[in-house]
């Protein structure tokens with residue numbers, strides 16, 4: 001058996017010793033949504049540190065735990081805090097929690113993140129439904145021996161972000177009066193923000209938003225057969241688009257400012273998918 005699969009099996013066992021909760025929907029919370037998990041009907045919570053061999057986040061302000069519970073009537077597992085490639089973990093570790101949520105029984109995944117706006121029509125505070133992504137600048141999480149238990153060697157990626165789920169997100173945003181952009185997310189490694197030249201490059205390649213997460217998780221999720229959707233909170237205009245310098249403080253400030261709307265949208269979407 002593949003080493004990574006063994007590790008996943010160990011993690012699964014470790015979680016199952018603590019809870020037998022059966023999630024239907026998995027959620028990964030990005031900046032600004034971190035406390036969303038506290039607002040749900042919580043049944044169990046497991047710190048990443050309690051799971052043998054689990055990668056733990058090193059970013060200040062990023063919590064690290066799985067929360068199990070209900071959003072309305074829907075059983076969910078929430079990753080409160082994700083692991084990023086820039087923290088030094090190999091991609092296979094970065095997506096371990098995503099795969100684990102699939103193994104726990106989740107069928108659908110909602111990804112959220114904070115992202116820089118690359119499209120000149122975007123503004124800080126906008127939400128962008130992810131229509132597609134570009135992962136070509138970061139290593140694929142599927143490199144290495146294929147885990148046949150999870151999925152096929154050459155998975156199709158022609159519809160990573162489910163058209164069905166995107167229609168639901170659009171409809172729920174409309175009902176809530178939340179304006180929603182839709183575009184292409186490009187994942188870069190970070191941790192430095194991009195240069196203006198890099199932003200011009202990714203714009204010319206078709207990107208509308210830029211970030212340091214998400215696409216690798218979406219790819220691993222599709223590999224295990226999860227239905228995926230993703231929503232970015234545009235926290236800032238990307239480098240070189242305004243005179244302003246970029247900072248984590250600005251990213252957090254914007255994310256916090258629109259967190260209420262972001263939570264409303266996520267709750268509505270979970271109820272409909």
Ligand code: HPA
Pocket residue numbers: 114115116117193194210211212235236237238239246251
């Ligand atoms: N670049 C990369 N990642 C980000 C940004 C950005 O401008 N904003 C929030 N996450």
